[in-house]
Amino acid sequence: MKILSSLADLRTLVGTTVAVSDWLTITQAQIDLFAQATGDHQWIHVDPVRAAQGPFGAPIAHGFLTLSLIPQFMESSLRVDGVRMGVNYGLNKVRFIAPVLVNSRLRAHFKLLEVHDIDKEGLQQTWEITIEREGSAKPVCVAESLVRQYA
Secondary structure, three states, X not given: OEEEOOHHXXXXXXXXEEXXXXXXEOOHHHHHHHHHHHOOOOHHHHOHHHHHOOOOOOOEOOHHHHHHOHHHHHHHXXXXXXXXXXXXXEEEEEEEOOOOEOOOEEEEEEEEEEEEEEOOOEEXXXXXXXXXXXXXXXXXXXXXXXXXXXX
């Protein structure tokens, strides 16, 4: 885990890959819970028997499930001390490049693209997040995420 002593430390890291998360295994139970939460019960995600006969040979995670893991990946890889609050501000770009088969292991790489002062004692950050699947040449997701943190 990368630990920074303050938000100001982020300024020196613009243009670099700041952190890489721990690996996380995507289980069928997670996929099923995500389907319940979102109402997306497409067979490619929730019917292992039918999905085994489908184009990927197994169930795949929802793209939005993969995207929703960004906060968990960030928490396992980067901490900025002195931050009293952080919020997701939005996304500029998202691409789901390759499927996430059930029982795949994923991790995220966080590259800091920009930082801007906001409000009182706040810093808006633009992160390029590349989520990789173990053993795959292609990333499964690339997203540009905006985060606001306040000291």
